Amino acid sequence: MNQRHLEHATHMTSAPPHLRGRYRRDPAMRIASAIGKVWFPLWGTFTQVRIPDPADPITTLRVVGREVVAHDNNVVALTMAAPDGGELTPWYAGAHLDLLLPSGRMREYSLCGDPADRHRYRIAVRRIPDGGGGSIEVHDTLAVGSIVRIKGPRNAFPLAAPGHGSPAKKLRFIAGGIGITPILPMLSAAHRLGLDWSMVYTGRDTGTLPFLEELTDYDDKVTIRTDDRHGLPSAADLLGPMDAGTAVYCCGPPPMLDAIRTELLGRDDVELHFERFSPPPVENGRPFTVTLASTGQQIPVSATESALAAIRRELPSVPYSCQQGFCGTCKVRVQDGTVDHRDNILTAPERDAGVMLTCVSRAAGDHLRLDL
Structure with a gap:
C-alpha cells in the first residue's frame, strides 16, 4: 500500500477545555497531544515509501580454469564456478558480467562459454598494457583457485x-x-x-x-x-x-x-x-566545466570528450567500467547545475535526486558541481 504524507489543513495549538468544566484543559487530551507529537513523526519516518536500490546482487565465484587462447599469449580465458559447485544464474548469448577485482576496479566482460552449462561461466580478457589497469590485474593476479566477485549476468546485446x-x-x-x-x-x-x-x-x-x-x-x-x-x-x-x-x-x-x-x-x-568495447563518440557535445565538491577544483570538459574522461585526468581513482552508460559504476550526485542525461538506466526519481552517469551524460549548461 502506498502512503502519502500530507500536511493537515488545521492546527490545534492547545488541548480543549474539560467536557464538564472541571479543568481549564482536559488532562486526557493534553496527554494524548504530547504522545501524538512524538508518535506521528516517528510513524511517518518508519512507514515512508523508499525507492529500492536497483544494484545487482554480488555473487562470489572461484576460478576453476585458466587457458591462454591466442597465439600471442595476450588473451586468457577464465572459467569460474560457485565454490560449492551449485548452479549459476542462467544467461543467454550476448550476455556479459561485471568482474569486481581485488583492487576495487570493476570491468565488464562478455560471457563466451556455453549458455547450457549452468555450473560455469567463461570470460576472455586481452592484456592491454596502456589501458586502465583492469586487464593487467586479471592477467597477473587471477590464477586457478582465486576467489572473485561478480555482478550479473546482464544482456545488452541479445541474439534474436x-x-x-x-x-x-x-x-x-x-x-x-x-x-x-x-x-x-x-x-x-x-x-x-x-x-x-x-x-x-x-x-x-x-x-x-x-x-x-x-x-x-x-x-x-x-x-x-x-x-x-x-x-x-x-x-x-x-x-x-x-x-x-x-x-x-x-x-x-x-x-x-x-x-x-x-x-x-x-x-x-x-x-x-x-x-x-570502448566509449562511443560524443555527439552534439559542447564544452563545460566540472567542479569537484571535495576540493573546489575546476576541470574543463571539451566538446568531444566525456565528463568521466576529463575527471580521470585529475582523479584517476574515480570508479568506472562500461563507459557506455549502462552499468552505473560512474554514478555520481550533482550538487549544482543541470544535467543533459544520455543514459538509459537511471530512473526518474534518481534523475530528480540529481544523479548522473559521467561516462555519457553532460551539462545542459556551462557547469556542473559534482559530489566527488
Whole structure:
C-alpha cells in the first residue's frame, strides 16, 4: 500500500477545555497531544515509501580454469564456478558480467562459454598494457583457485534468431579481435538451431585472434581475414552480399563498427546489432566545466570528450567500467547545475535526486558541481 504524507489543513495549538468544566484543559487530551507529537513523526519516518536500490546482487565465484587462447599469449580465458559447485544464474548469448577485482576496479566482460552449462561461466580478457589497469590485474593476479566477485549476468546485446523472435531470414556475424567473445555463443546457438548464417573474423594477424581452434567446427561458414595477408578490410568486405532479410551482429573496434553502420545507412531491409568495447563518440557535445565538491577544483570538459574522461585526468581513482552508460559504476550526485542525461538506466526519481552517469551524460549548461 502506498502512503502519502500530507500536511493537515488545521492546527490545534492547545488541548480543549474539560467536557464538564472541571479543568481549564482536559488532562486526557493534553496527554494524548504530547504522545501524538512524538508518535506521528516517528510513524511517518518508519512507514515512508523508499525507492529500492536497483544494484545487482554480488555473487562470489572461484576460478576453476585458466587457458591462454591466442597465439600471442595476450588473451586468457577464465572459467569460474560457485565454490560449492551449485548452479549459476542462467544467461543467454550476448550476455556479459561485471568482474569486481581485488583492487576495487570493476570491468565488464562478455560471457563466451556455453549458455547450457549452468555450473560455469567463461570470460576472455586481452592484456592491454596502456589501458586502465583492469586487464593487467586479471592477467597477473587471477590464477586457478582465486576467489572473485561478480555482478550479473546482464544482456545488452541479445541474439534474436530467425524464426525465434526475429523476422530475419539469415544471420551475418562480424568479429574483430577480442570482439569474438559475445559472438561465440551466438554461433553455437545458430548452429544448433540449423539457421542460415555466416561469419567473418578479422584482426591484425592470426596470432592475435583468440579461439581460432574452436571455430574449426564450423568449416566454411567462418572466414578468417587478417590485415597482414589481405590488407585492411572495407565495410563491404566484412558484410559480404547483403540480401534483404539479413540480420548483422558485430563486435569490434569503433572504426570497424562505424564503417559498417555507414555502409548500411538506408538499408531498412537489414537489421544491425552491435556492441562496443570502448566509449562511443560524443555527439552534439559542447564544452563545460566540472567542479569537484571535495576540493573546489575546476576541470574543463571539451566538446568531444566525456565528463568521466576529463575527471580521470585529475582523479584517476574515480570508479568506472562500461563507459557506455549502462552499468552505473560512474554514478555520481550533482550538487549544482543541470544535467543533459544520455543514459538509459537511471530512473526518474534518481534523475530528480540529481544523479548522473559521467561516462555519457553532460551539462545542459556551462557547469556542473559534482559530489566527488
